[in-house]
Amino acid sequence: MGDVQERNKQTVGRFWDALYSHDWEAVGGFFAAGANYADVGTGESGGGAHGPAQIVARLRLGLEPVERHTHEPGLVVAEGSVVVTEHLEVWSFRTGEVVRHPFTSVMELDDDGLITRWWDYSNLSNLLDNAPKWWLEHIAAGWRSALDG
Numbered sequence: 001m002g003d004v005q006e007r008n009k010q011t012v013g014r015f016w017d018a019l020y021s022h023d024w025e026a027v028g029g030f031f032a033a034g035a036n037y038a039d040v041g042t043g044e045s046g047g048g049a050h051g052p053a054q055i056v057a058r059l060r061l062g063l064e065p066v067e068r069h070t071h072e073p074g075l076v077v078a079e080g081s082v083v084v085t086e087h088l089e090v091w092s093f094r095t096g097e098v099v100r101h102p103f104t105s106v107m108e109l110d111d112d113g114l115i116t117r118w119w120d121y122s123n124l125s126n127l128l129d130n131a132p133k134w135w136l137e138h139i140a141a142g143w144r145s146a147l148d149g
Contacts, residue, residue, distance in 0.1 A: 005078035008109045012076070012083045015107075015115065020071040024060060028052040032114040041124040055118075061142040065135055068092035083107045091131070099130040 011030065018026035031037075031052040038048030049058040063069055074086040084106050091099040103122030110116050128136065 004081070005083075007113055008081065008083050008107075009076055009078045011109060011113050011115075012085060012107055013073075016071055016073065016085070016087075019059070020069060022063060022069070024056050027059065028056045030115050031055055031118075032110055032112075032116045035114070035116050035118065037118045038120070039124060040119050040121050062139060065093075065138055066091050067094040081108050081110070083109065091127070093132050093135060095132050095134070097130065097132050099127055101127050 015027070015030045018030070029052070033051055035052065035055060036048055036050055037055045037058065049055045068090075069092070070090045072088040072090070074088070075084075076086075077084045084104060086102075086104050088100060088102045091097075091101060093099075101122060103120050106117070106119050106121070107115050108117040
């Protein structure tokens with residue numbers, strides 16, 4: 001594997017470590033100014049969050065209320081500027097619900113090793129159907145205020 005691919009795999013690995021420790025400042029530092037993050041299953045590819053601040057705000061909205069959020073990485077493949085990670089998140093809510101959410105993430109990195117595109121591919125209904133109602137209401141309220149702001 002080339003030096004760039006290995007560097008990109010290591011960068012993405014460090015990104016996952018920061019994300020699952022909810023180190024929001026570190027998370028933001030992994031993204032290029034014009035980066036795009038989207039949950040493709042929602043139909044927002046090309047939409048979603050743009051730039052480090054929006055990406056971090058979106059992640060915080062969903063993840064800060066989660067009592068425990070862990071990561072079980074699987075296959076990681078790098079080719080050119082792209083790193084693909086197959087993984088599982090386990091979301092544990094304060095009200096006792098636990099959701100095991102498998103998905104695949106596709107990330108593109110620029111020449112400086114910053115993430116320019118992060119698209120997640122998952123069965124989003126798995127999370128939405130099993131998460132507690134209070135969390136879904138929190139997400140909906142956060143999106144409304146983000147759209148109104």
